[in-house]
Amino acid sequence: MIPRAIFLPEHEAFRDTVRRFVAEHVTPHHGQWEKDGQVPRSLWHKAGELGLLLCNVPEEYGGIGGDFLYSAILVEEMARAGATGPTFYLHSDIVAPYLVDFGTEEQKRKWLPKMATGEVVVALGMSEPSGGSDVQAIRTQAIRDGDDYVVNGQKVFITNGHSADLLLLACKTDPTARGRGVSLLLVETDRPGFARGRKLEKIGCKAQDTSELFFSDMRVPVANLLGEEGGGFKILMTQLAQERLVQAVRAVAAAEAALEWTRDYVADRKMFGQTLADFQNTRFVLAGLHAEVTAQRVFVDRCLELHLRGELDPVTAASCKLVTTDLQFKVMDHCLQFFGGWGYMWEYPIARAFADARMTRIGGGTAEVMKQIIANDILPRPKRAG
Structure with missing residues (x-):
């Protein structure tokens, strides 16, 4: 290493x-x-x-x-x-x-x-049934009424949603505007009009409580506004680089762990009179994955250095998240294959890691959104038809 x-x-x-x-x-x-x-x-x-x-x-x-x-x-x-x-x-x-x-x-x-x-415990209320990545298009509304906002709408895929005491809620204080209509409210989850839906059953990350949330004429004091009214979208953009770096850090560390589990397993697993580690295919596949993960470890550490200096830009953060989370899933897929039938059993860590890895290409912005961010930086923006 x-x-x-x-x-x-x-x-x-x-x-x-x-x-x-x-x-x-x-x-x-x-x-x-x-x-x-x-x-x-x-x-x-x-x-x-x-x-x-x-x-x-x-x-x-x-x-x-x-x-x-x-x-x-x-x-x-x-x-x-x-x-x-x-x-x-x-x-x-x-x-x-x-x-x-x-x-x-x-x-x-x-x-x-x-x-x-x-x-x-806190949660972030952004994603809605109509879409998660386009924050400017959210539909949950917070309409000013005296010293309160009256909130109506719903959220979905909210991590910590079932257990949160406090919700940082993205909502529209001006429903006619896009980004300039988004505001952030600090919402105590014991307020009348707030309701938790079901805990969503996911294919991975099963120990996370992920919920749908509902707001029906929920009154929130204006004093709970975070920043300025209409300034929520700009505020959310300030932390996206760190959020995506967190996903990259997770992805590489999980991939490294999967390689360690697989290395130990193939060294012991007997097949056709030898161990799995004796087969050239095993050695070459794991060697290639090791090299790729090592390269991404260096990239992540460099991004950490830049972030500590306040120099990690959104495009680099998006690039880091894109390649590390794609590699994480690739590593889990190849490593699970070496475990054979046991790799499909939930009792084995590699099975859970395989299922968990699917989320990282979605959470914090999908892989397609990361590509769009990168493309907008390196290429002219496409012309709209008509």
Whole structure:
């Protein structure tokens, strides 16, 4: 393996803490959480107690004040263990930055410390039944009525939707506009008019609670507006590079783990008087995958360096997510094949990793959206017919 030069000793000490946490509190129970369709709140409390939540949020708001590498370490170690249930990255690295960067002082002091301890779990309400990637076209409306917004609409595919105490909700405060009509509201999920639908049954990431949400004349104070009215789309765009980098970090770490599981399996599995590892096909396929994953590891680490300096641009982030998540699925497909029939059994980590990997080419923006972002940067925009 190529040495990774981006981590300092304090980062590696944090990694040791994360690995112990995963080994003791996550791996032994993850199978049951997959059956339950969610992780228990006690896990969030334990993560908060160990300082694993809101790692790069300032200490004055309850975080540990670290850089993004602490978050990346947590994402990597969860991915290596096949632990897709605890969605700490969504809580800490997608929603929390919006509050840090755009929340009022009152909003930050009210919510961030509770998020850091795991007392409050958050979700991001963007995707709707009519579409997920085109945020400007959302239909959920929040119409001003005195000191409140009255919210009507629905969301779907909402991770943490069933367990969230707080929802960062994207809605239209001006239904006649596209991007300029989008606003963000901080919504407590115990408000009248808010309802959770069913926990959605997915082909993978089964321990994540993913839900549909409904809003019927739900009143939300204007004080819960994040940023300016009509400024929600611009706010959402500020964190997309980090969100896509998180997916890339997960993808490469999961691919590395799958290669390790497969290497160990083929070295022991006997067939036709020799091990699977003795066959040239096995050796060449795994060698090729190893080389590709190593190359993407270097790319991800370079993107992490750029992100730490505030220089990771949207096109590079989209490129990184595109190639790493495509490779993740390729690795899972080839590795599962080496396990034969056992690879199709849910009890084997490779089977769950194969199913889980399908999501990463959708979440955080589909592969097709990533290609569109890249194409718009390197090619003239297509002319519209007529």
